[in-house]
Amino acid sequence: MSAYLMHQRNRDNVVIVVMTVIALSALTAWLLSHGFMFDGASHRWAKVLGVLGAEEIRLENLSMLYPHLPLYALVPFYYLPGTSFGAAPYFVSVLFACGLIGVFLYHMRHLEVVAYKRLLIVFLLVSHPAFLWGATNGSQLAMSMLMFYLLYHACQNMIAEHDVHAYISLSIILAVFFFVDGSAVFLFVALLPMLAVIAPRRLLMASPISIYLILSVPFFFSVLAWAWLNWVFESEFFHFIQDPDSMFLGGYMEMFKYPWLVDFGGSFFEALIAAAGYTLVAYPIIIYFLFSTWDEGLRFRASFVLFVHPLLAIALATDQYYLSHPMEILVLINASILAEITFLDMARKRVYWSVISFLVVSLVGGWWIFMESADPNMNRWVNAFSSERVMVADEDGSLRLGRWLDENRRVTLLDERSGYKAMVARGDAEGLLLSFTSKFKIALHHEYPDIEQIVVPDPDSAVGKRDKISMRYPLLYREGMKGYKLVYNDNIWRVFRKI
Template identity: 40%
Template sequence: MHKADRLESFLVFIVVTVLLCLCSIWLLSHNYVNEFAMSRWAKVLSVLDSPEIRIEHLGLIYPHFPVYILMPFYYLPGLDSGAAPYFASLLVGAILIGTWNFHLAEKKYSLRVRILLILFVCSHPFFLWGVLTGAQHALSLLMFYWLYLALVRLVNVQDVRSFIMVGLALALYFFIDERTFYLFIALLPLISIIAPQRMLSESTSSVYLIIAAPLAISVASWAYLNWIFHDDAGLFLSSADSSFRGVWQDTPHVDWLRAYGGDFIVPTLVTGLYALLAYPVLLWLLYHAKRHRILLGSTLVLLLHPVVASGLATGNYFLSHPMDMIFLFSAGIMAGVVLIPRETRRARISLILLLALSSVTAWFVFPWYQTTDMQRWRTAVMGESLQDTSPGDIELGLWLKQNRQLTLLDDKAAYRVIVARGDARHLVLPFSSEYKVNLKYQWPKIEQIAVSEPGYVHDGQDYLNQRFPELYANGMPGYTLVYDYMHWRVYRRLSMRAGT
């Protein structure tokens, strides 16, 4: 039975991969690109194309696991155009669906019912958004599925392994998704609902300590790495560029934060309502869990957890949109369906219908307070071609692809350039000693310098503009302007020019 289930789940994985690939091609063919996906892919290119591959060159102000996942794709031919993050993301989504199918088969759900369940879960826009944006959301869905299974195991089995699973899920989550802090804090009060009451009454602090210690180890390890590589243990929390700080810098441009940022109660309530509209199937879970007392607590936790986390993250100006948190319900619902005993045909039909309804209602609530990225994604899904967000970056990337001299470039400003170029060979980037040495000189001794227009990087000046404030406008002695198009200029050393 298990062998057959595994084979069938593998086939499900293949089919879902193909279907998601088609969806992804559709989106990309309509010019949808995700900034996060591009910046992470640029990091992969930068580090793997550098003469000395070092992890610290990736920077330590964002979770690394999504980048590590991308690294094998660097070596696959045909993915250098920047499609790798999207492919990796949908693969993880397909793995999640394959795993879910396996678990459903174990629960004796018929193939027909499973196909319908998978169809409606996969057609939910929040799920599609999660696995098709090329960001770390697909990994986050997978981790949330695991976390929720672990939490339910904690309710049902109450053995040490359950605690280890929850602790490890949170510890690993930290390296995948910066939302972990909020998910963890939101979980703290909810643990009292699901943890064994006997243990809680004997030693509440021990229960929390055992669950929290792995995450604490992860955070402490990360702080240590920040300290030894950047001399500041708290850099990942204090840096303005840190993804652990969310979108606080963009607050003026984020509708959701302008409306609810800094508050907790109201955004939590609003998120709760939003979640119920996007996932009416949650009511089905609650209703059926009620009949299995032991599952009621864990289902309540599922309902409250992302909502409370969303409220907390909004209160801290972290979250750009509640969907950024409640898309995790897709994984939670999958886990919930697995864990609630398979009941009558009527119950299964109502589940399928509510999942179908969720897929419909979610499309309607999707535009509410939508961010630019959500809006672009939705437009691309509708089949409208989008305009390039940064045509200047792409143009420079293509130009540098042809002019492969050793070029001084700040990847903070130029990640799109690197992705457009397709590789980072002969680029001298800020993590390299050559870059640092050149910035110490009064005038760099490098073949080319590519510099962005001051202020182009909206969340702060890049290193080159900080070091050479007049470079973009006036160039520098010994260099001549060889490229000037849409916020970017390239200066080339005179002797080099003479040589070329």
């Protein structure tokens, strides 16, 4: 009988996951069709288009400036029809978010909770704006939520079972996390003081250094391996945190664009207090976890870590001007809440309905704080929910340039760091000579590059100031070049074609 019930729960869980995939995919399609575009998603997809569309695929072409696992997750979609124009990162986010729900339901299978109750929990969790934001904005956040769920689950097992396998699992998760999200460094540092809370007291007293060695060595190996790859390919160990275009720098190079960094950048304690306020408003269910486990010792320690660890990470990341908005780490609390629920006795009606009540309150508080503190990307995301179809924001004309390049296919010199949106709008990199290719570098060594078309932005624009072509030929945009004629002129972009 128990085997039959377990089989029935597994089947119900599959149905719930499929429903979640369909719902989030439909929502993502709606957002994209109503004008939403996230710069981070466009950056990564342009990188995949450029590397896989190049004459020779090499590891170094993917750049050492990005955590690579989110890029690898996009690679299979490059070969699928209908995904070339930029939708792939958003649906990959949906898949990882639904994978998180699937793992959560798998860990709940031993609890005697009927299907409709599990569906209600999933609905309330998925409807939280932070979860929806991470699942549909095309960033690495959905993958990060899945990693953080595994991390928090490993912490729970470490506290409850004191099993050496839990320590090893946690160390491996932290090591892999570094290749998923740049904030992994701050999450790792913030976890170090938490070890005194989650590790067994007897082991701490006997050999505290052993715990830190088990957890730290794999993570440091990941960081040192990445530094070594940077030295091999870029001749500089710390290239990935020194280059202005590095994703590992977060909002550091554009700190004045983000209200959060303007208000709290460089301040640890003020950021910590503000993050605590954000968390209590967006996730008051944490209060329930703390009070419900007050007398349970080990379980209370786990709930305490759930609350404090992300706050410390937010404060550290803000102090170093990395975090452009606290939601970049607060979104991970969705994953730890999922993990926490799997350890509750949800079969008891009082516990179940208490969790449901606090999830409803969290939903209301989450939407309020999200709307009140939204940055420009979040505002565009919220505006895309409107019923009227709108055009994708194209302030600098990059998307129009991309569509023109698609209609005028010639061998073209383009710096993808500044023209990544144009690449996404074009749909591929066939015939494009990009900055990491040898032909691009050879062309820029000549006074007059022997290339059919050259794309150049206004050198006085923010885009043009970091464009290699504009820097190499500063007079090209305004005065043209011998042997070339102007064939495209829109907004900040001009295209010159060989006569």
